Amino acid sequence: MRPVSRPATATVAARIPYANAAPFYALWADAPFAVRNLVPRDLGREAEAGGVDLGLMAAADYLRLADRFELLAPPMGVAARGAVQSVLLFSRRPAAALRGAVISVTPETSTSIRLLHLLLDVRRGLEGVRYVRGLEPAQADALLLIGDGAMRMRQRRPEGFTQTLDLGADWLEWTGLPFVYAVWAVRRSLEPATRAELSAFLDASLAAGVGDLREVARRQTDAGWSVEEMEAYLRRFHYRLGPEDLEGLARFDALAREHGLLQAD
Numbered sequence: 001m002r003p004v005s006r007p008a009t010a011t012v013a014a015r016i017p018y019a020n021a022a023p024f025y026a027l028w029a030d031a032p033f034a035v036r037n038l039v040p041r042d043l044g045r046e047a048e049a050g051g052v053d054l055g056l057m058a059a060a061d062y063l064r065l066a067d068r069f070e071l072l073a074p075p076m077g078v079a080a081r082g083a084v085q086s087v088l089l090f091s092r093r094p095a096a097a098l099r100g101a102v103i104s105v106t107p108e109t110s111t112s113i114r115l116l117h118l119l120l121d122v123r124r125g126l127e128g129v130r131y132v133r134g135l136e137p138a139q140a141d142a143l144l145l146i147g148d149g150a151m152r153m154r155q156r157r158p159e160g161f162t163q164t165l166d167l168g169a170d171w172l173e174w175t176g177l178p179f180v181y182a183v184w185a186v187r188r189s190l191e192p193a194t195r196a197e198l199s200a201f202l203d204a205s206l207a208a209g210v211g212d213l214r215e216v217a218r219r220q221t222d223a224g225w226s227v228e229e230m231e232a233y234l235r236r237f238h239y240r241l242g243p244e245d246l247e248g249l250a251r252f253d254a255l256a257r258e259h260g261l262l263q264a265d
Contacts, residue, residue, distance in 0.1 A: 011190065011198065014038045014046065014055035016182065018147035019220040019230065020078055020086060020237055021056055023209030024184075024202065026216065032201055039108035040146075040182065041265070047185075048264070054198055057185040058110035063253050064262045069185040072199045075241040076206060077183035079248065083169040084236055087112050087181065088150045090161040091142035095120065095170075100128040103142045104135035111181055112146050112167060114261045115252070119170050122259055137161065151223035151233075177248035180241065206239055 011033040044061030046052045062069060105113050120126045137158040145153055171179045186195050209216050217230035238245055256262045
């Protein structure tokens, strides 16, 4: 592989430390920027505060901060058509019966909480649902988890949480579109040449990761899945975003704005 040039910049890039983002990081041992590990909600906050210039940003935060950030070209991110097995609502009763429920929401999420509002409040018309960050299972009727935490809980969920809603599958059933969970976004104020060099580096790093996906899967051990399970999981995702993915992102944008869900959280 031809080496990617190193932009002379003090750029700060953020990575989401979840298994589904791992293919992007194959070359990051030689990253041409400072690196911070941040869960999605913290990444959005740091980007808004000026502490991050480039990141795999939660879709909702990118849409909220689009005056300051833009998609890399070509667009890259984490998207899937249907179930992904790591954006999950575990509940004591079916989703349609959650009227008036108390839902514990992981502190890490920025996009999935907004997606869940759409799926419960709008799609199903449920009233009185309360979304509270970080409750213990005993205090809640349902639990929204994302990333590796959701993957672990699939195998050992709390007693009584017998129902599972995969938010990606529910979105597909409702809209017929893929869902974009995160996008690579870069600060608009960076020099165009710097943005182009960062894009080239990320594209090369992703190509290396996708080209050796089994080895990437082998290194993802936190969720407790086998290498075969992890590789199959990673293959569910679209990392280079196509027209249908971007249509799904636009649909989420329109629905979230219509229902007042893009304000700072």
